[in-house]
Amino acid sequence: MYDLIIIGAGPSGITAAVYAARKKMDFLVLTEDIGGQTVWSSNVENYTGYQFIAGAELAQKFEEHLRQYDIAVRENEPVISLEKNSGFFTATTAKAAYQSRAVIIASGKRSRELKVPGEKEFRNRGLTYCATCDGPLFSGKVVAVVGNGNSALDAALQLVRISPRVYIINDISALAGDAVMAEKVIAAKNAAVINNAQVTAILGDKLVSGIRFKRNDREEVIPVEGVFVEIGLIPNSDFVHLVKKNDLGEIEVDCRNATSAEGVFAAGDVTTVPEKQIIIAAGEGAKACLSAFRYLASHKF
Amino acid sequence: MASSILVYSTPTCPHCVRLKQFLAENKVDFVNYDVSVDREKANEVIKKSGQMGVPVMDIDGQLIIGFDKEKIKSALGLA
Secondary structure, eight states: OOOOOOOOESSHHHHHHHHHHHHOOOOOEEESSSSSSGOOOOOEEOOBSSSSSSSSHHHHHHHHHHHOOOOOTTOOOOOEEEEEEEEEEEEEESSSSEEEEEEEEEOEEEEOOOOOOEEETTTTTEEEETTHHHHHEEEOOEEEEEEHHHHHHHHHHHHHHOOSEEEEEEEESSOOOOOHHHHHHHHHHTTTOSSEEEEEEEEEEEEEEEEEEETTTTTEEEEEEEEEEOOOOEETTTTOOOOOOOOSSOOOOOTBBSSSSSTTEOOGBBOSSSSSSSHHHHHHHHHHHHHHHHHHHHHHO | OOSSSSEEEEEOOHHHHHHHHHHHHTTOOOOEEEEEHHHHHHHHHHHHHSSSOOOOEETTTTEEEEEOOOHHHHHHHHO
Protein backbone atom coordinates (compact mmCIF):
# COMPACT_ATOMS: atom_id res chain seq x y z
CA MET A 1 0.00 0.00 0.00
CA TYR A 2 1.41 3.35 -1.10
CA ASP A 3 0.51 6.78 0.29
CA LEU A 4 0.11 8.10 -3.22
CA ILE A 5 -0.10 6.94 -6.83
CA ILE A 6 0.62 9.49 -9.55
CA ILE A 7 -0.92 8.60 -12.90
CA GLY A 8 1.01 10.08 -15.82
CA ALA A 9 4.50 11.54 -16.25
CA GLY A 10 4.08 14.65 -18.36
CA PRO A 11 4.97 18.05 -16.89
CA SER A 12 2.31 17.83 -14.16
CA GLY A 13 2.96 14.20 -13.15
CA ILE A 14 6.72 14.71 -13.06
CA THR A 15 6.43 17.92 -11.04
CA ALA A 16 4.05 16.20 -8.60
CA ALA A 17 6.58 13.34 -8.31
CA VAL A 18 9.47 15.72 -7.58
CA TYR A 19 7.41 17.40 -4.84
CA ALA A 20 6.34 14.03 -3.43
CA ALA A 21 9.96 12.84 -3.36
CA ARG A 22 11.02 15.97 -1.49
CA LYS A 23 8.18 15.42 1.00
CA LYS A 24 9.50 11.86 1.40
CA MET A 25 6.14 10.37 0.56
CA ASP A 26 5.80 6.68 -0.19
CA PHE A 27 4.56 6.79 -3.76
CA LEU A 28 4.55 5.26 -7.22
CA VAL A 29 4.29 6.74 -10.73
CA LEU A 30 2.32 4.76 -13.32
CA THR A 31 2.61 6.01 -16.87
CA GLU A 32 2.60 5.16 -20.53
CA ASP A 33 5.58 7.38 -21.32
CA ILE A 34 7.77 10.11 -19.89
CA GLY A 35 7.39 13.72 -20.96
CA GLY A 36 3.84 13.43 -22.30
CA GLN A 37 2.84 15.91 -24.96
CA THR A 38 5.90 18.08 -24.23
CA VAL A 39 7.96 15.60 -26.25
CA TRP A 40 5.84 16.37 -29.30
CA SER A 41 6.04 20.16 -29.12
CA SER A 42 8.54 21.36 -31.68
CA ASN A 43 9.71 24.54 -29.96
CA VAL A 44 8.91 25.93 -26.54
CA GLU A 45 9.52 29.63 -26.00
CA ASN A 46 7.41 30.33 -22.93
CA TYR A 47 8.78 28.08 -20.19
CA THR A 48 10.37 30.47 -17.71
CA GLY A 49 14.12 30.11 -17.53
CA TYR A 50 14.43 28.85 -21.09
CA GLN A 51 14.10 31.49 -23.77
CA PHE A 52 14.02 28.75 -26.36
CA ILE A 53 14.07 24.99 -25.99
CA ALA A 54 12.92 22.08 -28.14
CA GLY A 55 10.04 20.12 -26.60
CA ALA A 56 12.03 16.88 -26.63
CA GLU A 57 14.90 18.60 -24.81
CA LEU A 58 12.62 20.12 -22.17
CA ALA A 59 11.09 16.67 -21.62
CA GLN A 60 14.63 15.31 -21.22
CA LYS A 61 15.31 17.97 -18.55
CA PHE A 62 12.10 16.97 -16.74
CA GLU A 63 13.19 13.34 -16.81
CA GLU A 64 16.69 14.18 -15.51
CA HIS A 65 15.09 16.10 -12.65
CA LEU A 66 12.80 13.15 -11.88
CA ARG A 67 15.76 10.71 -11.90
CA GLN A 68 17.60 12.85 -9.32
CA TYR A 69 15.42 11.13 -6.76
CA ASP A 70 14.90 7.48 -6.08
CA ILE A 71 11.39 7.40 -7.51
CA ALA A 72 9.53 4.25 -8.50
CA VAL A 73 8.39 4.93 -12.07
CA ARG A 74 6.60 2.22 -14.03
CA GLU A 75 6.86 3.21 -17.68
CA ASN A 76 4.75 1.46 -20.37
CA GLU A 77 2.11 0.92 -17.68
CA PRO A 78 -0.85 3.17 -18.42
CA VAL A 79 -3.65 2.82 -15.88
CA ILE A 80 -6.69 1.07 -17.33
CA SER A 81 -8.96 1.40 -14.30
CA LEU A 82 -9.09 3.27 -11.03
CA GLU A 83 -11.46 2.03 -8.33
CA LYS A 84 -12.13 2.79 -4.69
CA ASN A 85 -12.72 -0.11 -2.29
CA SER A 86 -13.02 0.02 1.49
CA GLY A 87 -11.26 3.34 1.80
CA PHE A 88 -8.30 2.88 -0.53
CA PHE A 89 -7.70 3.15 -4.27
CA THR A 90 -6.72 0.43 -6.70
CA ALA A 91 -5.03 1.46 -9.94
CA THR A 92 -4.89 -1.38 -12.44
CA THR A 93 -2.52 -1.63 -15.40
CA ALA A 94 -2.09 -4.43 -17.95
CA LYS A 95 0.64 -5.86 -15.69
CA ALA A 96 -0.56 -5.48 -12.09
CA ALA A 97 -2.84 -3.73 -9.60
CA TYR A 98 -1.50 -1.19 -7.10
CA GLN A 99 -3.08 0.24 -3.95
CA SER A 100 -2.81 3.67 -2.41
CA ARG A 101 -4.50 6.06 0.02
CA ALA A 102 -4.51 9.01 -2.39
CA VAL A 103 -4.21 9.49 -6.15
CA ILE A 104 -3.13 12.27 -8.49
CA ILE A 105 -4.46 11.91 -12.02
CA ALA A 106 -2.14 13.67 -14.47
CA SER A 107 -2.75 11.57 -17.54
CA GLY A 108 -2.94 14.42 -20.06
CA LYS A 109 -4.48 14.39 -23.48
CA ARG A 110 -4.04 12.45 -26.70
CA SER A 111 -4.81 13.02 -30.39
CA ARG A 112 -8.44 12.77 -31.32
CA GLU A 113 -9.15 10.05 -33.86
CA LEU A 114 -11.25 10.36 -37.01
CA LYS A 115 -13.16 7.14 -36.30
CA VAL A 116 -13.53 6.18 -39.95
CA PRO A 117 -12.80 2.88 -41.72
CA GLY A 118 -9.14 2.47 -42.55
CA GLU A 119 -7.85 4.70 -39.76
CA LYS A 120 -6.65 1.88 -37.50
CA GLU A 121 -5.35 -0.33 -40.32
CA PHE A 122 -3.25 2.44 -41.86
CA ARG A 123 -1.90 3.99 -38.69
CA ASN A 124 1.86 4.34 -39.31
CA ARG A 125 1.23 2.99 -42.79
CA GLY A 126 0.75 6.43 -44.22
CA LEU A 127 -1.63 7.76 -41.56
CA THR A 128 -0.06 9.68 -38.71
CA TYR A 129 -0.98 12.06 -35.90
CA CYS A 130 2.44 13.75 -35.77
CA ALA A 131 3.70 15.81 -38.69
CA THR A 132 6.78 16.84 -36.72
CA CYS A 133 7.77 13.17 -36.33
CA ASP A 134 6.90 11.50 -39.58
CA GLY A 135 6.54 14.44 -42.00
CA PRO A 136 9.99 14.08 -43.59
CA LEU A 137 9.22 10.50 -44.69
CA PHE A 138 6.59 11.92 -47.03
CA SER A 139 8.94 14.10 -49.01
CA GLY A 140 7.95 14.00 -52.69
CA LYS A 141 4.56 12.45 -51.92
CA VAL A 142 1.06 13.92 -52.26
CA VAL A 143 -0.53 14.19 -48.81
CA ALA A 144 -3.70 15.31 -47.02
CA VAL A 145 -4.00 17.10 -43.70
CA VAL A 146 -7.32 16.64 -41.92
CA GLY A 147 -8.32 19.50 -39.64
CA ASN A 148 -8.61 23.28 -39.54
CA GLY A 149 -6.99 24.54 -36.31
CA ASN A 150 -3.44 25.60 -35.53
CA SER A 151 -2.04 22.09 -35.38
CA ALA A 152 -3.46 21.32 -38.83
CA LEU A 153 -2.10 24.60 -40.22
CA ASP A 154 1.29 23.92 -38.64
CA ALA A 155 1.37 20.45 -40.23
CA ALA A 156 0.35 21.89 -43.62
CA LEU A 157 3.07 24.55 -43.46
CA GLN A 158 5.70 21.90 -42.68
CA LEU A 159 4.46 19.70 -45.52
CA VAL A 160 4.22 22.32 -48.30
CA ARG A 161 8.02 22.56 -48.13
CA ILE A 162 8.56 18.90 -49.04
CA SER A 163 5.45 17.69 -50.82
CA PRO A 164 4.31 18.44 -54.40
CA ARG A 165 0.67 18.77 -53.29
CA VAL A 166 -0.92 19.20 -49.86
CA TYR A 167 -4.70 18.97 -49.48
CA ILE A 168 -6.22 20.41 -46.33
CA ILE A 169 -9.52 18.71 -45.66
CA ASN A 170 -11.64 20.83 -43.41
CA ASP A 171 -15.15 20.03 -42.16
CA ILE A 172 -16.24 23.66 -41.75
CA SER A 173 -16.62 26.51 -44.23
CA ALA A 174 -13.25 28.22 -43.69
CA LEU A 175 -9.94 27.55 -41.95
CA ALA A 176 -9.89 28.31 -38.24
CA GLY A 177 -6.70 28.85 -36.25
CA ASP A 178 -4.39 31.89 -36.39
CA ALA A 179 -5.16 34.16 -39.35
CA VAL A 180 -1.44 34.59 -40.10
CA MET A 181 -0.95 30.83 -40.44
CA ALA A 182 -4.18 30.34 -42.40
CA GLU A 183 -3.11 33.06 -44.88
CA LYS A 184 0.26 31.37 -45.37
CA VAL A 185 -1.44 28.05 -46.11
CA ILE A 186 -3.86 29.64 -48.58
CA ALA A 187 -0.96 31.49 -50.26
CA ALA A 188 1.11 28.31 -50.73
CA LYS A 189 0.98 27.35 -54.45
CA ASN A 190 1.00 23.62 -53.76
CA ALA A 191 -1.70 23.70 -51.05
CA ALA A 192 -5.39 23.17 -51.75
CA VAL A 193 -8.01 23.74 -49.07
CA ILE A 194 -11.15 21.63 -49.35
CA ASN A 195 -13.85 23.11 -47.11
CA ASN A 196 -17.10 21.57 -45.86
CA ALA A 197 -15.74 18.06 -46.36
CA GLN A 198 -16.25 15.12 -43.98
CA VAL A 199 -13.67 12.37 -44.23
CA THR A 200 -15.44 9.02 -44.61
CA ALA A 201 -12.60 6.53 -45.19
CA ILE A 202 -8.86 6.02 -45.55
CA LEU A 203 -8.06 3.83 -48.54
CA GLY A 204 -5.10 1.69 -49.46
CA ASP A 205 -3.57 -1.74 -49.76
CA LYS A 206 -0.38 -2.15 -47.69
CA LEU A 207 0.09 1.59 -47.40
CA VAL A 208 -2.28 4.54 -47.77
CA SER A 209 -3.27 5.30 -51.36
CA GLY A 210 -6.22 7.63 -50.98
CA ILE A 211 -8.76 9.46 -48.85
CA ARG A 212 -12.51 9.51 -49.31
CA PHE A 213 -14.67 12.38 -48.14
CA LYS A 214 -18.19 13.67 -48.49
CA ARG A 215 -18.87 17.17 -49.76
CA ASN A 216 -22.32 18.52 -50.68
CA ASP A 217 -23.77 15.01 -50.28
CA ARG A 218 -21.32 13.64 -52.83
CA GLU A 219 -18.52 11.20 -52.08
CA GLU A 220 -15.15 12.07 -53.58
CA VAL A 221 -11.80 10.28 -53.54
CA ILE A 222 -8.40 11.86 -53.94
CA PRO A 223 -5.22 9.80 -54.29
CA VAL A 224 -2.74 10.58 -51.50
CA GLU A 225 0.12 8.62 -49.95
CA GLY A 226 -0.03 10.33 -46.59
CA VAL A 227 -2.81 11.40 -44.23
CA PHE A 228 -2.04 13.69 -41.28
CA VAL A 229 -4.84 13.73 -38.71
CA GLU A 230 -4.82 17.01 -36.77
CA ILE A 231 -8.31 17.36 -35.30
CA GLY A 232 -7.51 18.23 -31.74
CA LEU A 233 -6.98 16.44 -28.46
CA ILE A 234 -9.10 14.48 -26.00
CA PRO A 235 -8.42 13.90 -22.29
CA ASN A 236 -7.12 10.53 -21.12
CA SER A 237 -9.84 10.14 -18.52
CA ASP A 238 -11.72 7.06 -19.79
CA PHE A 239 -10.25 4.82 -17.09
CA VAL A 240 -11.79 6.72 -14.20
CA HIS A 241 -15.46 6.91 -13.29
CA LEU A 242 -15.04 8.01 -9.67
CA VAL A 243 -14.82 11.70 -10.48
CA LYS A 244 -17.01 14.34 -12.05
CA LYS A 245 -16.05 15.35 -15.61
CA ASN A 246 -17.26 18.06 -18.00
CA ASP A 247 -18.77 17.46 -21.45
CA LEU A 248 -15.31 17.21 -22.99
CA GLY A 249 -14.32 14.48 -20.53
CA GLU A 250 -12.00 16.75 -18.56
CA ILE A 251 -11.85 16.05 -14.83
CA GLU A 252 -13.37 18.84 -12.76
CA VAL A 253 -10.98 20.29 -10.20
CA ASP A 254 -11.18 23.13 -7.71
CA CYS A 255 -8.39 25.66 -7.13
CA ARG A 256 -6.63 23.14 -4.89
CA ASN A 257 -6.78 20.38 -7.52
CA ALA A 258 -9.32 18.37 -5.55
CA THR A 259 -11.79 16.37 -7.65
CA SER A 260 -15.33 15.37 -6.66
CA ALA A 261 -13.92 12.19 -5.06
CA GLU A 262 -12.19 12.52 -1.71
CA GLY A 263 -8.53 11.55 -1.94
CA VAL A 264 -8.40 11.93 -5.71
CA PHE A 265 -6.58 14.96 -7.06
CA ALA A 266 -5.97 15.85 -10.69
CA ALA A 267 -3.60 18.15 -12.55
CA GLY A 268 -2.67 19.38 -16.00
CA ASP A 269 -4.32 18.93 -19.39
CA VAL A 270 -6.65 16.13 -18.24
CA THR A 271 -8.46 18.63 -16.00
CA THR A 272 -10.78 21.60 -16.42
CA VAL A 273 -7.91 23.99 -15.62
CA PRO A 274 -8.20 27.00 -17.94
CA GLU A 275 -5.37 27.06 -20.50
CA LYS A 276 -3.37 24.00 -21.47
CA GLN A 277 0.27 25.01 -21.25
CA ILE A 278 3.41 23.17 -20.17
CA ILE A 279 4.19 25.67 -17.44
CA ILE A 280 0.62 25.64 -16.16
CA ALA A 281 0.57 21.83 -16.09
CA ALA A 282 3.82 21.82 -14.11
CA GLY A 283 2.45 24.32 -11.58
CA GLU A 284 -0.78 22.35 -11.25
CA GLY A 285 1.24 19.20 -10.55
CA ALA A 286 3.00 20.98 -7.69
CA LYS A 287 -0.32 22.17 -6.25
CA ALA A 288 -1.91 18.73 -6.57
CA CYS A 289 0.98 17.12 -4.71
CA LEU A 290 0.85 19.64 -1.87
CA SER A 291 -2.92 19.14 -1.58
CA ALA A 292 -2.47 15.35 -1.52
CA PHE A 293 0.24 15.74 1.12
CA ARG A 294 -2.07 17.85 3.31
CA TYR A 295 -4.94 15.43 2.76
CA LEU A 296 -2.81 12.45 3.87
CA ALA A 297 -1.44 14.36 6.88
CA SER A 298 -4.88 15.34 8.08
CA HIS A 299 -6.42 11.86 7.78
CA LYS A 300 -5.64 8.90 9.96
CA PHE A 301 -5.16 5.76 7.89
CA MET B 1 26.77 -7.14 -28.56
CA ALA B 2 25.06 -7.01 -31.95
CA SER B 3 27.35 -6.50 -34.94
CA SER B 4 25.13 -4.27 -37.07
CA ILE B 5 22.99 -1.58 -35.50
CA LEU B 6 21.16 0.74 -37.89
CA VAL B 7 18.90 3.63 -36.89
CA TYR B 8 16.51 5.25 -39.39
CA SER B 9 15.46 8.60 -38.04
CA THR B 10 14.74 12.25 -38.71
CA PRO B 11 16.20 15.22 -36.84
CA THR B 12 12.75 16.51 -35.86
CA CYS B 13 11.12 13.37 -34.51
CA PRO B 14 11.09 13.45 -30.69
CA HIS B 15 11.34 9.69 -30.22
CA CYS B 16 14.30 9.63 -32.63
CA VAL B 17 16.06 12.19 -30.42
CA ARG B 18 15.31 10.15 -27.30
CA LEU B 19 16.39 6.90 -28.95
CA LYS B 20 19.74 8.35 -30.00
CA GLN B 21 20.25 9.84 -26.52
CA PHE B 22 19.46 6.46 -24.99
CA LEU B 23 21.96 4.68 -27.26
CA ALA B 24 24.64 7.28 -26.55
CA GLU B 25 24.08 6.98 -22.78
CA ASN B 26 24.50 3.21 -23.05
CA LYS B 27 27.61 3.61 -25.23
CA VAL B 28 26.08 1.74 -28.15
CA ASP B 29 27.70 2.37 -31.56
CA PHE B 30 25.20 2.70 -34.37
CA VAL B 31 24.87 3.91 -37.94
CA ASN B 32 22.26 6.65 -38.27
CA TYR B 33 20.39 7.28 -41.52
CA ASP B 34 18.64 10.65 -41.68
CA VAL B 35 15.66 9.71 -43.84
CA SER B 36 14.55 13.34 -44.15
CA VAL B 37 17.45 13.88 -46.58
CA ASP B 38 18.34 10.34 -47.70
CA ARG B 39 15.52 9.35 -50.10
CA GLU B 40 17.03 5.96 -50.82
CA LYS B 41 17.18 5.03 -47.12
CA ALA B 42 13.67 6.45 -46.61
CA ASN B 43 12.31 4.04 -49.22
CA GLU B 44 14.43 1.25 -47.78
CA VAL B 45 12.98 1.64 -44.28
CA ILE B 46 9.40 1.81 -45.59
CA LYS B 47 10.00 -1.40 -47.56
CA LYS B 48 11.81 -3.11 -44.67
CA SER B 49 9.32 -2.25 -41.94
CA GLY B 50 6.13 -2.09 -44.05
CA GLN B 51 5.19 1.14 -42.33
CA MET B 52 5.94 4.84 -42.43
CA GLY B 53 6.93 5.86 -38.93
CA VAL B 54 10.32 6.63 -37.45
CA PRO B 55 12.45 5.76 -35.59
CA VAL B 56 13.13 2.24 -36.82
CA MET B 57 16.08 0.20 -35.54
CA ASP B 58 17.61 -2.72 -37.37
CA ILE B 59 19.67 -4.82 -34.97
CA ASP B 60 21.27 -7.64 -36.96
CA GLY B 61 18.08 -7.91 -39.00
CA GLN B 62 15.69 -7.64 -36.04
CA LEU B 63 13.43 -4.63 -36.58
CA ILE B 64 12.22 -2.48 -33.72
CA ILE B 65 9.67 0.17 -34.62
CA GLY B 66 9.44 3.21 -32.36
CA PHE B 67 11.42 3.97 -29.21
CA ASP B 68 10.63 0.75 -27.35
CA LYS B 69 13.16 0.79 -24.52
CA GLU B 70 12.40 -2.71 -23.25
CA LYS B 71 12.70 -4.37 -26.67
CA ILE B 72 15.88 -2.45 -27.45
CA LYS B 73 17.42 -3.42 -24.11
CA SER B 74 16.70 -7.08 -24.62
CA ALA B 75 17.88 -7.06 -28.27
CA LEU B 76 21.14 -5.40 -27.24
CA GLY B 77 21.55 -7.37 -24.03
CA LEU B 78 21.57 -4.21 -21.87
CA ALA B 79 20.76 -4.56 -18.19
